[in-house]
Amino acid sequence: MSLFEREQYSVECAAGSDVAVLRGVMRLASPSAYDAVFAPVRTLIESGRASTVDMSGVSFMNSSGIRALASLVLLAKEKSTPLQMVANDGIPWQKKTLASLRAISPGLTIASR
Amino acid sequence: MTTPRLFGSLPGNGSASSHGADAERPLSELSLSFVPLAVVAEWTRCSEAADFVARYFAHDFGDRELAGNVLSTVVNELLENAVKFSSDKTVPARLIVREYAERMSIVSRNVTSPRQAAAFGDAVARLAHGDPEQMFADRIASPPETGGAGIGLIMLRKDYGAKVGVRVTPADGEGTAIVDVEVEIDNREVEGT
Numbered sequence: 001m002s003l004f005e006r007e008q009y010s011v012e013c014a015a016g017s018d019v020a021v022l023r024g025v026m027r028l029a030s031p032s033a034y035d036a037v038f039a040p041v042r043t044l045i046e047s048g049r050a051s052t053v054d055m056s057g058v059s060f061m062n063s064s065g066i067r068a069l070a071s072l073v074l075l076a077k078e079k080s081t082p083l084q085m086v087a088n089d090g091i092p093w094q095k096k097t098l099a100s101l102r103a104i105s106p107g108l109t110i111a112s113r
Numbered sequence: 114m115t116t117p118r119l120f121g122s123l124p125g126n127g128s129a130s131s132h133g134a135d136a137e138r139p140l141s142e143l144s145l146s147f148v149p150l151a152v153v154a155e156w157t158r159c160s161e162a163a164d165f166v167a168r169y170f171a172h173d174f175g176d177r178e179l180a181g182n183v184l185s186t187v188v189n190e191l192l193e194n195a196v197k198f199s200s201d202k203t204v205p206a207r208l209i210v211r212e213y214a215e216r217m218s219i220v221s222r223n224v225t226s227p228r229q230a231a232a233f234g235d236a237v238a239r240l241a242h243g244d245p246e247q248m249f250a251d252r253i254a255s256p257p258e259t260g261g262a263g264i265g266l267i268m269l270r271k272d273y274g275a276k277v278g279v280r281v282t283p284a285d286g287e288g289t290a291i292v293d294v295e296v297e298i299d300n301r302e303v304e305g306t
Contacts, residue, residue: 008157027160027189029153059182060160063190063265070253092183092305096272104250 013040018049023057026065034068045076045083056088056113066097070104077105084109120234121278122241139211143169149202159196163189170212179305183273187219187296190265195221198229200289217303220295230281230290237266237279245271273302
């Protein structure tokens with residue numbers, strides 16, 4: 001594998017699907033840099049359908065990303081969209097961050113993988 | 114002579130330049146010097162540098178994967194902070210990481226404006242005494258670029274029990290300040306125990 005071949009991140013949310021899958025290393029430069037990346041997730045949540053964000057494959061997310069993620073959680077709360085996040089308990093930031101996000105939005109459900 | 118101002122929960126001996134002769138000798142140490150502008154030009158350099166530093170030290174922990182993940186997270190936040198808060202991005206910033214028997218010390222150094230340095234120091238002082246969960250919630254609810262201590266430092270305190278301290282040293286005649294941010298984490302937090 002080339003030294004520069006490693007995929008940084010991906011966000012998959014097929015049209016009509018209620019599940020968004022995030023993967024990789026998410027360390028963009030600012031919260032606003034996540035706007036375009038998280039746009040499909042935002043659209044999903046704004047639809048009002050019960051939504052799932054699977055982040056179990058995200059090994060790292062910087063604080064800008066967590067802030068952007070929190071804005072999605074707050075959006076779901078505002079829109080009364082049922083939101084579930086799928087986490088990997090073996091990845092330290094996920095376990096700790098999601099607990100804090102649930103404190104902000106008690107309606108958030110968290111599933112472990 | 115300029116007098117440094119100290120903020121936060123550390124005794125204030127955190128410095129990117131040296132540690133006192135009577136201080137505990139580190140088991141391991143690594144330092145980097147980098148030009149913030151180069152990181153702005155290619156932001157993945159932050160992550161790559163953080164991963165390198167994390168792997169370097171993770172060898173000393175039982176669960177290297179876990180320790181590496183925690184260390185990379187912490188180092189990346191400090192690197193990002195140093196780049197973002199550098200007022201002159203052509204002036205090299207520094208990172209120095211020291212491993213002790215029971216703790217890791219990570220120090221970043223960058224130059225910034227005296228005003229921003231003071232605001233940052235005040236915010237770190239509040240962080241030392243506030244409820245990090247509440248501060249996290251408040252920060253999430255505030256506009257993204259509010260200034261002061263970023264959500265990254267709040268999270269390091271909240272999630273890893275980090276002690277955070279800041280030393281602000283005026284740079285005479287230049288209208289700038291040198292900011293050393295020191296984050297100290299218990300090795301048990303690094304190992305997830």
